[in-house]
Amino acid sequence: MDTEVQETYQEKAIMQLQADADKIAQLIKVQMDHLTMPQCPLYEEVLDTQMYGLSREIDFAVKLGLIERERGKNILSVLEKEMNILHELSIKK
Amino acid sequence: MDTEVQETYQEKAIMQLQADADKIAQLIKVQMDHLTMPQCPLYEEVLDTQMYGLSREIDFAVKLGLIERERGKNILSVLEKEMNILHELSIKK
Numbered sequence: 001m002d003t004e005v006q007e008t009y010q011e012k013a014i015m016q017l018q019a020d021a022d023k024i025a026q027l028i029k030v031q032m033d034h035l036t037m038p039q040c041p042l043y044e045e046v047l048d049t050q051m052y053g054l055s056r057e058i059d060f061a062v063k064l065g066l067i068e069r070e071r072g073k074n075i076l077s078v079l080e081k082e083m084n085i086l087h088e089l090s091i092k093k
Numbered sequence: 094m095d096t097e098v099q100e101t102y103q104e105k106a107i108m109q110l111q112a113d114a115d116k117i118a119q120l121i122k123v124q125m126d127h128l129t130m131p132q133c134p135l136y137e138e139v140l141d142t143q144m145y146g147l148s149r150e151i152d153f154a155v156k157l158g159l160i161e162r163e164r165g166k167n168i169l170s171v172l173e174k175e176m177n178i179l180h181e182l183s184i185k186k
Binding site for chain 2: 009012013016017049052053054056057060061063064065066
């Protein structure tokens with residue numbers, strides 16, 4: 001395979017996945033900033049749905065050989081850690 | 094871009110998306126074959142979740158330029174038609 005073209009698709013893939021991960025991180029941040037406000041019970045479901053969607057994109061990219069499995073796992077685990085912090089904070093509230 | 098390499102990724106993408114669509118079609122078929130049996134209320138939710146996952150994969154592939162938007166829409170609309178038939182059959186039951 002032509003290395004340059006391969007990299008173009010791989011770069012596009014990682015940029016798109018990171019952009020989608022950033023959107024979820026932003027959702028988490030917004031929710032953290034509003035912990036003192038009346039809680040919306042749907043936010044966990046929204047976050048779960050978004051996480052599932054991102055994991056499907058990552059699986060797809062891994063299967064096509066656009067990103068390494070480890071890299072994909074890292075994107076998800078960073079978000080999972082943030083979600084856990086959010087979850088603990090909202091229990092303590 | 095090198096046309097040959099581009100096609101390799103595009104072919105991989107369409108094959109993977111079609112394989113995932115086939116899995117959903119299979120789920121729908123299994124459910125149709127069991128319409129006379131006690132219905133599992135979760136099947137619609139399972140199908141919705143799978144459809145959402147597939148739509149995220151398709152969006153991702155479209156954004157990367159791996160498949161055309163129309164082609165992606167077609168994959169989803171074929172499945173949606175089958176789901177509608179299934180839904181109508183299960184109401185009449």
